[in-house]
Amino acid sequence: MPKQLRLTAQEAETMLLQAGFELNRSKGSHRIYLKGQFRVVVPFHAGKILHPKIVKQILESIEDVNL
Numbered sequence: 001m002p003k004q005l006r007l008t009a010q011e012a013e014t015m016l017l018q019a020g021f022e023l024n025r026s027k028g029s030h031r032i033y034l035k036g037q038f039r040v041v042v043p044f045h046a047g048k049i050l051h052p053k054i055v056k057q058i059l060e061s062i063e064d065v066n067l
Helices: 009-018 052-065
Strands: 022-027 030-035 038-043
Touching (some): 009 030, 038 052
Antiparallel strands (some): 022 030, 030 038
16 A cells, blocks of 8 residues: 655645645635635645645545546
């Protein structure tokens, strides 16, 4: 089984924007991205690696949008 991809918030943001998501709003250290009915919340903490569950949510949202 391959290892889970490790991403920082900046890398995740780049992937979301390339997939067509748009920054909807930010509240505190969280940024909310929307594309159609899909919503992704990314916690922005400089230089920190995102939790694997958040990375999985981001990748699944990108995959679902591209179907």
